[in-house]
Amino acid sequence: MNIFLYLDENTWFHRLDPRTKIIGVLLLFGLPLAFNDPRYVGAVALGLVALGAAAKALPNFWRMRYLLLLLVLFSSVLWPFFAKGPTPLWSWGPLEVSRESLLFGIAMGLRLASFVAAGLIFLSTTTNEEFTQGLIRLRLPYPVAFAFSTALRLVPTFAGAGATIVQAQVSRGLDLESGNVFQRGRKFIPLAVPLFIYAVRHTNLLAMALESRGFSPLAQRTWYVQLRMRRDDYIALAVLATLFVAAVALRLAGYGAVLPRL
Amino acid sequence: MTAVLTMWKNTRMIILVAVCAAIYAAALIAFKTAIPLIPGITEVRVANIFPMVFSLLFGPAAAWGTAIGNLIGDIFGGTLGLGSIFGFVGNFLLGYLPYAMWTTLKPLANGERAITFAGWRFPVLYAVLAFVSSAACGVVIAMWLQVLGLVPYQVLSTIITVNDTVASLIGVLLLLAVYGVVQKQLRLLWWEVMDPADIGQPIAGTVGAWLVVVGAVAGWILGAYLFTGQALIIGIVATVIILVGSALL
Numbered sequence: 001m002n003i004f005l006y007l008d009e010n011t012w013f014h015r016l017d018p019r020t021k022i023i024g025v026l027l028l029f030g031l032p033l034a035f036n037d038p039r040y041v042g043a044v045a046l047g048l049v050a051l052g053a054a055a056k057a058l059p060n061f062w063r064m065r066y067l068l069l070l071l072v073l074f075s076s077v078l079w080p081f082f083a084k085g086p087t088p089l090w091s092w093g094p095l096e097v098s099r100e101s102l103l104f105g106i107a108m109g110l111r112l113a114s115f116v117a118a119g120l121i122f123l124s125t126t127t128n129e130e131f132t133q134g135l136i137r138l139r140l141p142y143p144v145a146f147a148f149s150t151a152l153r154l155v156p157t158f159a160g161a162g163a164t165i166v167q168a169q170v171s172r173g174l175d176l177e178s179g180n181v182f183q184r185g186r187k188f189i190p191l192a193v194p195l196f197i198y199a200v201r202h203t204n205l206l207a208m209a210l211e212s213r214g215f216s217p218l219a220q221r222t223w224y225v226q227l228r229m230r231r232d233d234y235i236a237l238a239v240l241a242t243l244f245v246a247a248v249a250l251r252l253a254g255y256g257a258v259l260p261r262l
Numbered sequence: 263m264t265a266v267l268t269m270w271k272n273t274r275m276i277i278l279v280a281v282c283a284a285i286y287a288a289a290l291i292a293f294k295t296a297i298p299l300i301p302g303i304t305e306v307r308v309a310n311i312f313p314m315v316f317s318l319l320f321g322p323a324a325a326w327g328t329a330i331g332n333l334i335g336d337i338f339g340g341t342l343g344l345g346s347i348f349g350f351v352g353n354f355l356l357g358y359l360p361y362a363m364w365t366t367l368k369p370l371a372n373g374e375r376a377i378t379f380a381g382w383r384f385p386v387l388y389a390v391l392a393f394v395s396s397a398a399c400g401v402v403i404a405m406w407l408q409v410l411g412l413v414p415y416q417v418l419s420t421i422i423t424v425n426d427t428v429a430s431l432i433g434v435l436l437l438l439a440v441y442g443v444v445q446k447q448l449r450l451l452w453w454e455v456m457d458p459a460d461i462g463q464p465i466a467g468t469v470g471a472w473l474v475v476v477g478a479v480a481g482w483i484l485g486a487y488l489f490t491g492q493a494l495i496i497g498i499v500a501t502v503i504i505l506v507g508s509a510l511l
């Protein structure tokens with residue numbers, strides 16, 4: 001099973017500097033946040049699908065299709081009971097749904113799906129190494145970035161070890177398919193103990209290997225990969241910043257909200 | 263709180279951050295789609311048996327490891343978004359509070375970092391900290407997601423609190439199984455790995471611990487059940503109290 005979302009393509013998005021992509025995705029998160037009218041958030045969501053197509057990230061959208069659909073459905077059902085609007089549609093005891101709260105619910109579902117879509121575009125076009133390098137160049141302290149990148153590399157190893165442990169325990173008779181949530185939770189212990197010991201044993205070996213090579217968390221470092229912001233990076237950031245400012249300006253001018261106070 | 267910052271000078275602690283993050287993320291990814299509670303936001307988190315165990319064994323490395331692990335879980339699970347910011351903070355607290363309050367929540371705590379399994383103190387303190395750290399995590403994350411307009415505070419604070427408390431309580435079985443190995447064979451208990459000078463002392467440990475208890479419990483119960491109309495304000499105030507209390511530990 002491939003747990004990575006990165007898609008090895010050669011699009012304009014893939015070639016952008018990781019710093020541009022990190023700042024860019026934060027600006028993209030801001031767009032659906034500016035509105036709570038489903039027409040406006042829907043337009044942002046469609047724009048993100050178009051961006052996804054341009055970045056050749058649609059295979060990951062398809063991979064996450066059930067999640068994206070569930071996000072919209074769940075929010076659309078849940079929110080109308082918590083947000084209050086002036087035009088009642090239906091009520092039963094303390095429960096009340098208004099036209100505005102229903103639209104608000106749909107907008108929140110689209111907002112959540114838009115966040116996931118923006119994140120998917122980022123993850124589809126950025127390798128883990130680029131992501132880490134970008135964070136370091138954005139002044140994340142090196143020891144933190146080192147721990148982050150080491151964890152990213154260890155996840156597939158531990159996931160593989162976990163799968164082997166599951167097979168071993170199932171072959172010894174552990175039944176993972178039956179029981180309620182609590183019983184299943186307890187059955188996780190025979191899997192967690194060997195995984196934990198296997199993983200933690202790595203710690204001393206890895207620390208010795210690093211120290212024997214002169215690793216020092218606080219030392220000044222130089223980099224093999226040299227990141228450089230190009231003209232395309234500045235264009236991308238300028239376009240996204242303009243869109244973000246325009247979205248905020250629209251909202252402040254009274255557009256894009258079915259419930260203005262939310 | 264000092265140890266949370268000074269631990270980055272220690273290579274073993276940095277590796278422990280990575281290992282904790284990787285185990286937590288691997289378990290989160292494995293069970294991400296198993297039983298979703300709020301799609302894209304949270305699920306039945308079997309992986310949450312780990313943070314409290316990590317915390318009592320690896321201290322500050324567990325706090326960072328749990329936070330980074332949750333972020334990686336979001337990255338691999340495809341749910342990276344603005345919610346991940348306070349997911350990071352909430353999970354940091356889930357890994358930070360148990361070890362920091364283990365010695366400071368007096369009179370329940372006796373001030374000893376080493377765990378003595380015999381007697382009444384261990385089960386009581388463990389259960390209280392499982393609940394308080396879960397509620398603190400729930401309040402902080404639910405407040406932020408309500409600010410973003412993603413999920414109502416009342417719903418999410420309850421789901422996270424109950425979910426994490428149950429998982430942390432199940433995690434005691436893991437702790438019982440691995441404590442001796444980590445202490446005697448691997449010698450990786452955090453206060454033995456770190457230089458004593460780097461560990462430091464709490465600013466006002468007992469005050470901080472009780473502030474966290476009040477913020478977490480009141481924030482959850484008042485916001486989710488008693489004053490639901492003011493849930494967001496209660497969530498914000500409770501989050502501030504929890505963060506101030508945490509800083510004092």
